[in-house]
Amino acid sequence: xxxxxxxxxxxxxxxxxxxxxxxxxxxxxxxxxxxxxxxxxxxxxxxxxxxxxxxxxxxxxxxxxxxxxxxxxxxxxxxxxxxxxxxxxxxxxxxxxxxxxxxxxxxxxxxxxxxxxxxxxxxxxxxxxxxxxxxxxxxxxxxxxxxxxxxxxxxxxxxxxxxxxxxxxxxxxxxxxxxxxxxxxxxxxxxxxxxxxxxxxxxxxxxxxxxxxxxxxxxxxxxxxxxxxxxxxxxxxxxxxxxxxxxxxxxxxxxxxxxxxxxxxxxxxxxxxxxxxxxxxxxxxxx
Numbered sequence: 573x574x575x576x577x578x579x580x581x582x583x584x585x586x587x588x589x590x591x592x593x594x595x596x597x598x599x600x601x602x603x604x605x606x607x608x609x610x611x612x613x614x615x616x617x618x619x620x621x622x623x624x625x626x627x628x629x630x631x632x633x634x635x636x637x638x639x640x641x642x643x644x645x646x647x648x649x650x651x652x653x654x655x656x657x658x659x660x661x662x663x664x665x666x667x668x669x670x671x672x673x674x675x676x677x678x679x680x681x682x683x684x685x686x687x688x689x690x691x692x693x694x695x696x697x698x699x700x701x702x703x704x705x706x707x708x709x710x711x712x713x714x715x716x717x718x719x720x721x722x723x724x725x726x727x728x729x730x731x732x733x734x735x736x737x738x739x740x741x742x743x744x745x746x747x748x749x750x751x752x753x754x755x756x757x758x759x760x761x762x763x764x765x766x767x768x769x770x771x772x773x774x775x776x777x778x779x780x781x782x783x784x785x786x787x788x789x790x791x792x793x794x795x796x797x798x799x800x801x802x803x804x805x806x807x808x809x810x811x812x813x814x815x816x817x818x819x820x821x822x823x824x825x826x827x828x829x830x831x832x833x834x835x836x837x838x839x840x841x842x843x844x845x846x847x848x849x850x851x852x853x854x855x856x857x858x859x
Contacts, residue, residue: 574596574597574635574637575594575595575596575597575606575631575634575635575636575637576594576595576596576597576636576637576638576639576642577592577593577594577609577628577631577632577636577637577638577639577642577646578592578593578595578601578638578639578641578642579591579592579593579612579639579641579642580592580593580595580601580602580605581601581602587615588614588615589611589612589613589614589615590611590612590613590614591605591608591610591611591612592608592609592610592611592612592623592642592645593605593606593607593608593609594606594607594609594631594636607627607631609623609624609627609628609631610622610623610624610628611623612645617693618686618689618690618693621645621648621649623645623646623649623651625649625650625651625654628646628651629651629654629655629658632651632655633655650675650678650679650682653675653678654671654675657671657674657675658671
C-alpha cells in the first residue's frame with residue numbers, strides 16, 4: 573500500500589485551514605487518513621505551521637511520498653534537511669552530533685528570518701495604521717471646517733434674509749418722503765416762475781397802454797394849441813387870423829393822412845408855428 577503525506581481541507585468558505593496527514597493514496601482528499609502529523613493555517617502572515625518532526629521523518633523512512641505542497645511545508649520546517657542529515661549519518665559521512673549541530677544552526681537561522689519578517693510586517697502594519705489615523709484626522713478636520721463654513725453661510729443667509737425686509741421697509745418709507753420733497757420743490761418753483769410772469773404781464777400791459785396814450789396826447793394837444801391862438805387872432809385882427817388858419821390847414825392836411833408815428837413829428841412842427849402866430853400878431857398890433 574502506497575502512502576501519501578498530504579493536506580486535508582477544513583474550515584469555512586474563504587477561511588480554509590489544513591491538516592497535514594499521512595493517508596492511503598486510494599482514499600479521498602477529505603476521507604480517511606492513517607495519522608495526523610500537524611496543521612497548516614494560511615490565513616495568518618506568516619503562515620502558521622505546527623508539525624511533528626519525528627513522526628514525519630518516520631513516515632518518510634517508511635516510504636511515504638509527500639505531495640508538492642506538503643514537501644514545501646516540510647522543507648520550511650526543516651524536516652527534509654533533518655531527513656537528509658540522518659541519511660548522511662547512516663552512510664558515515666559525519667557523526668550524529670555534527671548532524672544535530674548543523675540542524676540546530678539552520679533552525680536558529682530560519683527562526684531569525686521568521687522573526688525579522690514578523691517584525692517587518694508588524695512595523696508596516698503600525699505605519700499603515702498611523703497613516704490611516706492621520707488621514708482620518710485630516711478628513712475630520714476638513715469635515716469640521718466644511719461644517720463651520722456651512723453654518724457661517726447659513727447664518728449669513730439668515731442675516732441677509734432678515735435685513736432684506738428692513739431695507740425694503742426703509743425704501744418704502746423713503747419713497748413717500750422723496751415724493752413729498754419733490755412735490756414741495758415743484759410747488760415752490762411754480763409760484764416762483766408765476767411771480768416773474770405776473771410781474772412782467774402788468775408791465776407789458778402798462779407799456780402797451782402808455783404807448784397809445786402818448787401817441788394820442790400829442791395829437792390832441794397839437795389841435796388845442798392850434799385852436800387857442802386862432803381864436804385870439806380872430807378876436808384881435810382879421811388879417812392875421814386868415815393867414816394862421818391857412819397855414820394850419822396846409823399843415824393839418826398831411827398830418828391827418830400820416831400815421832400816429834408821424835403825428836408826433838407834425839405836433840413838433842406845429843408847436844413852433846403856433847408860437848410864431850402870436851409873435852406875428854404882436855408885431856401887427858405894434859404897427
